[in-house]
Amino acid sequence: MLSIPYWHVDAFADRPFAGNQAAVMELDAWLDDAVLQAIGAENMFAETAFVVRNGSEVSDWELRWFAPEAEVQLCGHATLASGHVLLSRDPGLERVRFQTRQAGVLEVRRQGAGYEVGLPAIATEPGAFAEAVAALGETPCEVWRSPLGYNVALYEDEATVRALSPDFPALAVLGGQFIATAPGRDTDVVSRVFVPGTGIDEDSVTGSAHA
CATH class of the missing domain: 3.10.310.10 (Diaminopimelate Epimerase; Chain A, domain 1)
Incomplete structure (x- = not known):
């Protein structure tokens, strides 16, 4: 063995x-x-x-x-x-x-x-992603996307990010990594990361999301 x-x-x-x-x-x-x-x-x-x-x-x-x-x-x-x-x-x-x-x-x-x-910097560009926004449940101020499958939703404040209750099956169908972020009250940024397509609905701390 x-x-x-x-x-x-x-x-x-x-x-x-x-x-x-x-x-x-x-x-x-x-x-x-x-x-x-x-x-x-x-x-x-x-x-x-x-x-x-x-x-x-x-x-x-x-x-x-x-x-x-x-x-x-x-x-x-x-x-x-x-x-x-x-x-x-x-x-x-x-x-x-x-x-x-x-x-x-x-x-x-x-x-x-x-x-x-x-970690390598991951280049993103502004881009619409209506299906992801609907699955996240709240409309962000901006959406940034990478061809590598990283999708960043920028919200106005920390409270909105904390309150998100995404539709995980819908995000899983879309594939990729979904990063919800905003300026923090006591930190520069707050973030939550959802990757249900790999079997992890929400990752507790994600280094690559900050790259």
Whole structure:
């Protein structure tokens, strides 16, 4: 029977049982995609991260992320979680670089008592998306869209974002990631992220949404 090392990491958190949970699993070589997807579905976290050592000139590990129902193209919190696992094993290591399938090379490095992660900027443009607006349940001030499937709905205030009660089945049919955001009362921004097409109605903290 195959035995795979497994870590459960609370990312974007300063205490247990907070932030966003990710599973990190280290493989000797890539398993079939169907097996990776089945593991992601059984773990039932927003993402399960799989890492395979490669040691190339530009990266140290390969990294892929699987939500319960699909592989995703970019995941911030599971990248941070993977970096935490690997850097924790080697106190002398300052950074770890990941080669991904669709997001290029990502780096996690030590920063004080924590870490910082570099994510690629995701270009968006203003664009109408009436079906998504209807599914979100409130009309935003602006809608911005990316060909990569990121859809940003900018609302006037934090209260509106907090009160949203989306039609998740309708969003799942549309596919992609739906980011509802507004200026915050006590922070620069507030955001909620809905990705029902991958099996996650609402993600608790989403690094890629801020890229």
